[in-house]
Amino acid sequence: MRPRRNPIPDLQTMNKPISRLDLQSSKLGRQAALATWKAALPQYEISLGTDLDDFWMDLSAWLLRKVVFTHGQTSPTRLERHADRLSDGYDNFIFVHFMKGRWQGEADGKPFTLNEGEVILLDGSRPFHGLATASSYAMVNVPRAVLIELAPSLPLLHGRVLHSASGWLLADHLAALSRALPLMHQGEAERMANATLTLMAACVGNLTDKAQGDMGSLIPAVRLRVERHVERNLTSPDLTPQTLCRDLQIPRSTLYRAFSAFGGISAYIQSRRLDAARAILFHPEDRRSVEEISRHLGFGNATSFARSFQRRFGCTPREARQNGSTFVASSQVLFERWQSVLRANA
Template sequence: MTDRLPFVRIRSEDTTPEAAFRKWQAVLPQYSIRLPDGHDIRDFDMDASAWLLEPLVVMAGRTRAAWVDRLPSSEAKGEQTNLVFALFCEGRWKGEAEGRPFDFGDGELIGLDTSRASTGLSTDSHWIMINVPRRALAKLVPAIPDLHGHVFRSASAGFLIDHMMSLERHLPTLSTAEAERITRASLTLIAAALDELAARKETNQASTPPAIRNRVERYIQQNLSSPALTPDMISKDLEIARSTLYRAFAELGGVSAFIQERRLEAARAILFHPEDHRTIGDIANVLGFDNTATFSKAFHRRFGCSPRVARATGTTRIPLSGRQLFDFWTDVLGDAKPPE
């Protein structure tokens, strides 16, 4: 008998709507998933499967409308983070990814970085997603462009979309012997879509001298403790047009997002320092946050844990390879029924 790919499945008809929803939440602990106001959980319905195509995890299914907020899942935007390519075959998803608004659906594809926050409301949807460890693309795409919240509409993305729909059809019967070839094809198409995105970004940014961004970055670092540090303040003090300022930081999610990122990175460094015993409130104040609650919420959204937990454990890392992610789902869904 031919070995099939490892898989898991959540299906409402195998249990109850409430139990299916709770399992969905349990297998995605770095998401906050909730129903829209006025929706009764007793009406919830889903049928979703996931296959391990090492090192990728491919997910496909249908779910009712829901808020899906992504919480950060690792300590940095480096090798340990995962990228997600989400195709909505039917339905729409509207929200924002670190200040970058998105609104897409009906055959469109979005990219997300699991180390960064996003929030969005999806309608009743049929979707396909590929979870890709960043390191799996290292040889194909040495410099991965900022895809977080980017809706792909290029020709290369069209080929990837067709491939993802083909994966949904064929993965239930794909043998492990064939898996390596399909994985290579998937990574090649993902790399092509990213290459086209990188080329377009380079063209768009050619009119912004690197010296401008370097100058702004130094100014931001020197004024992190100022609650008044805003794009308006930077534009005025450095005599840089707002349009030029925004264009210089577009690839990083915007000026405000960059300021927030630098403040949170500085906070993490303080929390990890063995001889720095300032309180959480003191750290929030010295880095320009309005109050401790605002700081703690922002820190949790960025790193996936509270400042107190980060200080106590000395880490915010939650690395998940494709295998680790899939094994976790298997443990949570041990009684889930396989696809028919």
């Protein structure tokens, strides 16, 4: 007879402090703080909206199991996610709440303006750029799989400012969380993280297909339809540009235009399959061979799969499995990369 599992949580674990990082220009110096910030966020291009002599920053980040929460204050700054960096596998949604200041930019070529007190939602797998005034903000990195699990039918999210009652509620919640997190222990913080994710899912659930039309273009809606179809059919050997046009009744020219920022639709399909392969390799209980994973995800053979994987992630599939992670694989890995960069530059 098997022993019964103890339902009582590990109180020592639940009451330990939250993993936290701090980056302050007043302690590191302006130049070192800026260099550290750039090194910790290689998926972005960061530049100053002012001279280095006027640059200042004070950032704190917390790891809350599934997400990374950041609260910061910075001088004017430009943040860009270039199309040529999309192949790095960074696949997070980013909720940004400006408590003070203003942010203006473009997401997928569409302008956005984020005013004080508002929340914007950005898709890290797509290009964007923005120039912020001196600001105070809260930012939450949410892995795509985490948000999709809570909101399976995601509407078009990239560059959306959450102008709704639930959006204002989320803004107030993120501002309050930035004040309360320094006082929380791990168990309490993780419960609040789950509540935050539930609130986020409620917010995006209010974005209807009709509202998507406000983006002013057919292309984003086409891309969303295709992305959903690709995710449902990643393992199908028949997933090709031709079958997408046929099954979704999309003109070939429209399909290719919708995915031009990703190097074309074929490149997009391959990148999503490589992301899925990486997730399998990192799963502690999935021991399928590289050849089995290659067949499962529709690659021609294990050799071509390994070459494509190494071009995308800088290591072979076997090396990835042995190392167990890349910096974009999960919130924990992202946070650990930040830790290593901060230690190296302290």
